[in-house]
Every structure is written in C-alpha cells, then in structure tokens.
Amino acid sequence: MSSKPDAAPQPVAFNSHDHGRCVRKAAAEVEAACADQNLRLTPIRRRVLEILLEEHRALGAYDVLDRLAEEGQPAHPPVAYRALEFLVSHGFAHKLERMNAFVACAHPGAEHRPVFLICSACNAVAEDAAAGVGAALGQAAGAVGFAIANAAIEAEGLCPGCRGDAAI
Amino acid sequence: MSSKPDAAPQPVAFNSHDHGRCVRKAAAEVEAACADQNLRLTPIRRRVLEILLEEHRALGAYDVLDRLAEEGQPAHPPVAYRALEFLVSHGFAHKLERMNAFVACAHPGAEHRPVFLICSACNAVAEDAAAGVGAALGQAAGAVGFAIANAAIEAEGLCPGCRGDAAI
DNA sequence: GTATATGATGTAATAACATAACATTCAATG
DNA sequence: CATTGAATGTTATGTTATTACATCATATAC
Numbered sequence: 001m002s003s004k005p006d007a008a009p010q011p012v013a014f015n016s017h018d019h020g021r022c023v024r025k026a027a028a029e030v031e032a033a034c035a036d037q038n039l040r041l042t043p044i045r046r047r048v049l050e051i052l053l054e055e056h057r058a059l060g061a062y063d064v065l066d067r068l069a070e071e072g073q074p075a076h077p078p079v080a081y082r083a084l085e086f087l088v089s090h091g092f093a094h095k096l097e098r099m100n101a102f103v104a105c106a107h108p109g110a111e112h113r114p115v116f117l118i119c120s121a122c123n124a125v126a127e128d129a130a131a132g133v134g135a136a137l138g139q140a141a142g143a144v145g146f147a148i149a150n151a152a153i154e155a156e157g158l159c160p161g162c163r164g165d166a167a168i
Numbered sequence: 169m170s171s172k173p174d175a176a177p178q179p180v181a182f183n184s185h186d187h188g189r190c191v192r193k194a195a196a197e198v199e200a201a202c203a204d205q206n207l208r209l210t211p212i213r214r215r216v217l218e219i220l221l222e223e224h225r226a227l228g229a230y231d232v233l234d235r236l237a238e239e240g241q242p243a244h245p246p247v248a249y250r251a252l253e254f255l256v257s258h259g260f261a262h263k264l265e266r267m268n269a270f271v272a273c274a275h276p277g278a279e280h281r282p283v284f285l286i287c288s289a290c291n292a293v294a295e296d297a298a299a300g301v302g303a304a305l306g307q308a309a310g311a312v313g314f315a316i317a318n319a320a321i322e323a324e325g326l327c328p329g330c331r332g333d334a335a336i
Numbered sequence: 337g338t339a340t341a342t343g344a345t346g347t348a349a350t351a352a353c354a355t356a357a358c359a360t361t362c363a364a365t366g
Numbered sequence: 367c368a369t370t371g372a373a374t375g376t377t378a379t380g381t382t383a384t385t386a387c388a389t390c391a392t393a394t395a396c
Contacts, residue, residue: 040344040392042344042345044344044345060381060382061383062381062382075345076346076347077383077384078345078346078384078385079345079346079347081384082345097266097320097322098320100353100382100383115305115308117309117312117316119314120317126312126314128308128309130304130305132304132307132308133301133304133305133308136300136301136304137283137298137301137321137323139300140283140296140297140298140300140301141296141323144285144294144296144328145327145328146285146287146325146326146327146328147325147326147331148285148323148324148325149288149323149324149326150323150324150325151321151322151323151324152265152266152320152321152322152323153305153319153320153321153322154265154319154320155309155316155318155320156317156318156319156320157309157314157315157316157317157318158314158317159313160312160314163315208363208372208373210373210374212373213373228353229353229354230353243374243375244375244377245353245354245355246354246355246356246374246375246376247374247376249353249354249355250373250374268352268353
C-alpha cells in the first residue's frame, strides 16, 4: 500500500480534465478558506495538500511521507498524520476509511456530505455529492433516535472507464 | 483499541434485550446457513462468531485473540483474521472500516445492505437496514456510470441512551 | 522589545492492525 | 489407504498510527 503508484492508468476521477488548472484552483480555494477562518496553512500543510491534489487519488500517510522524502524533505510519520488531520478536520481533505488513505476534497469550503466511489480496477476515487444518500441516512438514524455526528459512505466498484475494459 | 471493554455501560445496540437468547438465535441461524451452503463452521470459526455475538459490539482482531487466549486457546493473528474473513465473506459478520473492527451480523442469511450506527460514547454498534440509503447510493452511482460492488456506510454519533447523558 | 502563552514542528520509540509464506493436520473422495 | 484440497499452526514481517517529549515559531500582553 505504501508503494509507488502502480502501472494503472491515472484516471483523474473518471473524466479527463485540465489537471494543472484543477490543482491550482483547489489550492487557491483552500488558501482563501484558511484566510477567512484564520487557519494557518503552513508550508508542510500546504505541501501535503498539494501532493494530494497532484496525485488526484487516495494516498496513504506513508505515501505522502515518501513523496516528501523524494522532494528532499524527509519527515517522520507524525508530520504526515498531523498535516493530514489538519486538512481533514477543516474539510480540505477526506479520509477513506476502507483504504486507510486520504484524498483532497473536491469542493473545499462548501458544505457537503460526500460519498466516495472507489474504482477497484484503476483506484480512481470520485467524490460525489449525493445529498439524497445523506438524507436517507439521517432519516434512518432519526427513526431509531441516533444523532449522527459524521458519516462515512464509501462504495467500491468499477468506474465508467473500467467497466468497458476486460481488466479485473 | 485492543484493550478490554472499558467501564462503559454495555448497551447491546441501543435496546436492552434477552442477550443469551439473541446469541443462541444468531448462532443457530449461522449454523443453518452453513449447513445449507455446505460451509464448514469449524470450531475456531464458531468460537470467533460466538465471541462476537457475546460481546455484541465491535471487536478488533486482537481483541478476539485476547479472548481466545483467556479461554486457554492462544492463537496467532492469522487465526483470527482467517476466521473473521470467513464470517465476513459469507455475511455472518461485518467489518467496520472506521474502527478496524468486526461485529456479528444482526441478520445472518438475509440479503441486506447494512448501515452502521456507531455510538462514540458507549461504543454500541447498531446494524440498521436502511434500504433507502442503498437505493439513493445506487442511484447516485448510476448517474455517473459507476457500478457498485459493495458499499460501506458507517455513521458515528450518539445513541439514544447516550444523548441524554452528560458524558462526552 | 521582552516575557509569556500558544500552537506547530522535529524526533524517537512503540503500539495497533494486517499479511506473506510455509509447514502441518484434517477430512472427503476415489 | 492414497490422494487431494481445505483448514490450521507458526514464524516472521509489513503497514498503519500514536504517544511522548523536546524544540521552535508566532502572537499577544505588558
């Protein structure tokens, strides 16, 4: 899991797009949100965010550490975990519980109850809005008197691109 | 995480009930299902299932190993993981991805897309049916051409009992 | 501008979770 | 009873995550 991205195609979340632009846009949004909320987007935090954005897929904490080391900034585990926790706790990244991995948020700043679609063939991770799912879940919980603080909704399967392929 | 149950009340999934009866019933159902499907419910597999049923909450693999050791049957990690994998793969238990823990299935045999409500105060885990959530998720995935193989839906929050309490 | 408080980072050590690999045993079938 | 395949026993190690404490930076009060 903590190895290099394997040879799989890199499907940037089911659709090709101008990735450089998408990275810059997301980084700018996070920067703005931090300014708004008086949060300190320190160099490491920013670098970890950029790594997640550049990869555009889920990375384990040790993958992030590997990237940092490659860039001549070797770091110990708590460094990665702290930066990731900062990003997650402020909604700039999400943790994929099924994978013990982290992914940059596709809509930083905006309120949303994300749903993740994880392709088991190419490892792409799409963050979907799916308000209906959150509503249904809230209703089910309410019916039994349970107060949801937060929810993880993660589906594994085949993305549009990989459904056609022979693979896996 | 791999420690003993702490002093918290043991809320057997939000409602008090005749637990001995509920354990026996679930065990019998699994036994029947195994007979039906020609599966081998070996002594270890059965014992692990019983441990999950008796605790009636999510246990880590090493919690199960501790229990086995207490009972004079010390075992190495693969033993627990193999038994748990058997139970999970046949729908007799579920894995809670958020907690790296396992819980006996509340409706073994029956087809269901479970939703888990995990109380952060008392650690009770309720398995809810919530067909609506699965439907909404399927719809959202279908809209982007994603084929779901399986889904993990896990909410963390306060159970009815703990909402009233001062605690956490 | 210096003292103090707070938050962030550096580092070492270790805890917690999980699997690979291979030997051995058991149970079913021919 | 020989063969085969599944299950288990065991060692070792890989992977993920945290605790604890030292150090450094930044902001505020005085």
